[in-house]
Amino acid sequence: MKLFFQQVINGLNSGSIYALIAIGYTLVYGILKLINFAHGEIMMFGAYFSFIAAATMDMPFWFVIIFSMGLSAILGMLVEFVAYRPLRQAPRLSALITAIGVSMFLQNVSLMVFGADPKVMPRIFPNVVFNIFGIEISSITLITIGLSVFFMILLELFISHTKQGRAMRAVSENQDAAILMGINVNRTVSITFLIGSALGALGGILYSTAYTNIAPTMGTMPGLKAFVAAVLGGIGSVPGAMLGGFLIGMIENMSKAYISTTWADAIVFLILIIVLLFKPTGILGKDIKEKV
């Protein structure tokens, strides 16, 4: 039983990171119908930015976070502006290939700038281990979960209570109608990338504090799993991405603890496939049917 609760805590920990990254995928997909393959790389850059702020500038943790989220947001908007915007009217497949290209490009830029050797992330949060009824919870875990939930609530408030948030929802419902209603689509897309990238960067910071290593290829696997989380929850739906993120974190940790470490990833994918076969649009996704 102790092991189980320990795993729940671990699952919440990695789940909240996946959820943060998954939000970026889901926001962009909701608006552009594009799988933004470069999002994992934004997350990786977020980790490097925080490394720069923490290791070379020796800044306090709140500055590290703002610095990294801000730079990554700019990077995300830049990627959209340079690579995706010219392809807005092109076939979706071209945009997808472009996203793959951007992903490889960013990975190689980071390889050239930061080198292939993994960097060790300095400890930006205090690490104290609490022992509650025999379950060990580190302060890093608490901060991770706390920060993630804080930003998710912020995002929900933004989407449901601000004009720009409503514009985002409108564009994702029906882009043409949104234009007719006088919504500035370009700005809305930019803001979507800003938010998604900033949250992705936060995911990167938390991921690198949890695993302490930063490398140019670090974005690929968590990126893929966060994407799986977004799809599992229902891509295009923000609550879906959060739910999916926590689910993937749980499934992964439970399989590692109870089934096998090496098979954990396979189990994650298997569950995704099974869910999609029965509910093709994900858990919270809307069903779409083609009219004959």
Place this chain on the structure above:
Amino acid sequence: MNSKTKKAYLLNAVAVFLVYIVFLTLIRFKVLSNYFGGVIILTCIMMIMALSLNIVAGFLGEMALGHAAFMAIGAYLSGFTSIAIMNAFPTAPALLVLIFSSLVGGVAAGIAGIAIGTPSLRLRGDYLGIVTIGFGEIVRIFFINFDPLGGAQGLKGIPRLTNLSYAYWITVLVVFLIFTLGVSKYGRAIMSIREDEIASEASGIPTTRVKVMAFTISSFFAGIGGSLYAHYQGYIDPDKFQFMFSIEMFVIVVLGGLGSLTGSILSAIVLTVLPELLRGFAQYRLLIYSLALVIMMIFRPQGMLGRTEFSLYHLIYVLTNKREPYKKGSIDGGKSS
């Protein structure tokens, strides 16, 4: 078969044979290094992979992002088979062993294609893409954990049976077979699903069966490609078959032009040979590659050849007669966009 078709066939056969002779001579007289011979073999393998993927991605119009998994299955099963044969009959003729084990690998990949395609082809577009990524990862993780086939260390000691000639002629055969598939009632049925699944069903095409068939044939040839790869390398590293490798193949197909077989061939050549030529700039190689990809998509999103096919017969006809002949055109027919 009318005389025009016959001439075109003959012409292509001659061209294919000439290219073979040229490469063989160049390598024989050391104009091209043995290393370059290896590059040609890898190009042949990537051609098989791209063409087979084009059946699903181009003809059927579905996003399949797990092609490396079928290549892996073909590689492992064929490698295992040829190791077993060579142990039992050390003097068995190389070509026969290669063909037999490639068929084993191909059939195994094809069966995996049926198993994966039957449930997942109900999904479309991005969702199918995601499911195929998932299957690809599951297959890879399976091989990493499956110790009888080498586990994480990979399968070693596979007889190195693939040489330039075998690779070349097997690729020629695969190209021929996939082309003939495209220009047949099966190819038309597959393409009709891409165009409009509901109309296809209403025209009497059993769409579910045709989709699974296309997926299976595609997987079969991917298995053949995997077999050539295994018997060229002599060992299999399961990490080779990560999902980025599937993406790489998909990129080759899209860059060549979805549905264009000659496009896939051209694109496989460019994308395999070019990085080798850029080896001197090793650290900038992928940077250039990824930049080229983005620029290409922005300025020519339909790929190099779009949906048209390059035809040697057509080219020579135009060069000699200086006018457009009557042309049954690309596999989709009609003029290019």
Place this chain on the structure above:
Amino acid sequence: MSAILQAKDVTMRFGGLTAVENFNLSINSDELVGLIGPNGAGKTTIFNVLTGVYKPSEGEILLEDTLINGLMPHEVVALGMSRTFQNIRLFKDLTTIQNVEIAYNNDIHYQLPHALFRTKKYWEEEEKAYEECKKLLDIFDMGDYEMTKAKNLPYGQQRKLEIARALASKPKVLLLDEPAAGMNPKETSELMETIHFIRKKFNLAILLIEHDMKMVMGICERLIVLDYGKTIAAGTPEDIRKNPDVIRAYLGE
């Protein structure tokens, strides 16, 4: 004369919505029957139920005494019933002749190995298929367009190509969903002649959905009028014209 296509008390529900209620139909093998009704009356839903796109919630559909509800659309086609679509559904990026050849596929008798290795049988069968499909196109005066991509055809030709494609599967019953929609009066009258012609030539039963009352009255022997999923009248064009329920459905109270 026995009925070739029958629907007995067919009901189609989507969740709480009843799109079609107790629909009955019986068409003889050389009849031309019209299905009319205001927008949203359930006409296209009936086509979808008849051709296997939807499985009816209740009732039976018989094609030549074979129970066909629950079959897949392609199985219905194989048994001898094909259709066109209200919003044209052609294979847009394929050529005109390929569009027809695809529907002719079930009459091309070669197996995969023949195709892959280009045996004599492949060439013979492909040649035969091409000839037959060309003939079909010629009926619609579209032979010259055989190599044109369907998306590049003029609108009227696209409508005709859909009918040609539906005929390629050699149906006994043809369902036409607003074949004259968007056509000008001249094109419409030409189309009516063509429909008469193919009906005689292929000995077809035709069920036709149409908005254009003039066309329906002029061409159909029998009409069925739907409103809100219910059959409100059935009979000859003269009967229908005088039927007060029909007038009410079309013009309001």
